[in-house]
Amino acid sequence: MMDIKFVREQFPALERDFVFMDNAGGSQVLKQVTNKITDYLLHSNVQLGASYAVSQEAGERLKRSTEIVSELINASRPEEIVMGSSTTMLMRILSLSISKNWKKGDEIIVTNTDHEANVSPWTDLEKSGITVKIWQVNPETLELDMEDLEKLLSERTKLVAVTHASNVLGTINPIKKYAEIIHKAGALICVDGVAYAPHRKVDVQDLDADFYTFSWYKTYGPHLAMMYGKYDLLKELESINHYFIDNDVIPYKLQPGNFNFELTYAVSGITDYYAELHDHHFDGKDLQFKQKLDKSYGLISAHEEKLATRLLDYLNSVSEIKIIGLSSAAAEKRVPTISFVHENLRSDEIVEAVDPHNIGIRFGDFYAKKLIQALQLEEMNGVVRVSLVHYNTLEEVDKLIEVFKTIFKS
Numbered sequence: 001m002m003d004i005k006f007v008r009e010q011f012p013a014l015e016r017d018f019v020f021m022d023n024a025g026g027s028q029v030l031k032q033v034t035n036k037i038t039d040y041l042l043h044s045n046v047q048l049g050a051s052y053a054v055s056q057e058a059g060e061r062l063k064r065s066t067e068i069v070s071e072l073i074n075a076s077r078p079e080e081i082v083m084g085s086s087t088t089m090l091m092r093i094l095s096l097s098i099s100k101n102w103k104k105g106d107e108i109i110v111t112n113t114d115h116e117a118n119v120s121p122w123t124d125l126e127k128s129g130i131t132v133k134i135w136q137v138n139p140e141t142l143e144l145d146m147e148d149l150e151k152l153l154s155e156r157t158k159l160v161a162v163t164h165a166s167n168v169l170g171t172i173n174p175i176k177k178y179a180e181i182i183h184k185a186g187a188l189i190c191v192d193g194v195a196y197a198p199h200r201k202v203d204v205q206d207l208d209a210d211f212y213t214f215s216w217y218k219t220y221g222p223h224l225a226m227m228y229g230k231y232d233l234l235k236e237l238e239s240i241n242h243y244f245i246d247n248d249v250i251p252y253k254l255q256p257g258n259f260n261f262e263l264t265y266a267v268s269g270i271t272d273y274y275a276e277l278h279d280h281h282f283d284g285k286d287l288q289f290k291q292k293l294d295k296s297y298g299l300i301s302a303h304e305e306k307l308a309t310r311l312l313d314y315l316n317s318v319s320e321i322k323i324i325g326l327s328s329a330a331a332e333k334r335v336p337t338i339s340f341v342h343e344n345l346r347s348d349e350i351v352e353a354v355d356p357h358n359i360g361i362r363f364g365d366f367y368a369k370k371l372i373q374a375l376q377l378e379e380m381n382g383v384v385r386v387s388l389v390h391y392n393t394l395e396e397v398d399k400l401i402e403v404f405k406t407i408f409k410s
Ligand SMILES: Cc1ncc(COP(=O)(O)O)c(C=O)c1O
Pocket: 024, 025, 085, 086, 087, 088, 089, 115, 117, 118, 163, 165, 166, 167, 192, 194, 195, 214, 215, 225
């Protein structure tokens, strides 16, 4: 059982009398992270790459930070980690760079379930003669069918852009299976892990993802993002940095203007936290960081499943409510990002009735516009989304349910 008191103590913002349930929009930040931002700015705020001691020390701190991130996601080397201001920006950088080697008539596949961050950078390439194909969600099951992917792939397919977990549906997609099919067809897979990474362990080698991106501000950190790319693929990409930054300068060639130093250093506060979470609950303090991760994420997913079960049990019991996503809470199938619509109430009406109760939830399309359009949910102002993470409590979910009961009268 996860010690929820210990967990919440790591997030100073949770001391406030407010229930944070818009976590898929942005999570609260760890004190380990804010401490590191301050520490870096107070003690290491110099230009990198100079020969003097403080500059060397700052460089070491950042090197260690990207090393530990590469362990967090099981990359094969730290150079595979590209830091950037946001997932949206990193996807755009990737599309600009990778497409320099593509030819007219080459094809890409995007889904209509993804956040636009993993759609527009690819569909915009249509202007340069790239053919775009859309992998449509099955409107009955709300899943992406593998047979549909197989039909869309051709020998001209260069890349398939797909999300690991939808930020609306919460459904976890079988990326490893997709990767197998996509690689067999000779194409690459670019995964948006933003809605997945706050909840489950990411193992890029096990998934066999070619590119994998997520945002730290949704995984208990600062406004910063990272993109993993397989080393050999990154090597082939064209530099988008200055002309004197050669193609073999990885990842700097994809980090024009460089990354944010204090925030990159602070990301190691998140990895510290996952190790502390392990050490607080289990023996084996001397284990390697990577060996601790499974157990830490095990605690997180078990707690999240309990939260999701409590909320879904209630929502499933209200006949006017339709869950937009899986109605089951199973942790291997979904993350606790739970969306729904009500037969008689618009989504904005529901959220605005919840607001006065000091609970933060949200309505809308969450930039997964094509999904909301495909499901014909625009008229009700999109879905109501309750996005939970492991620092939420069952008491908070109960409080929300009590408020819902007054709104839904059931
Ligand atoms: C699934 C998903 N992908 C991408 C993004 C965009 O991330 P960023 O704000 O870092 O560009 C979001 C943000 O909400 C998201 O939920």
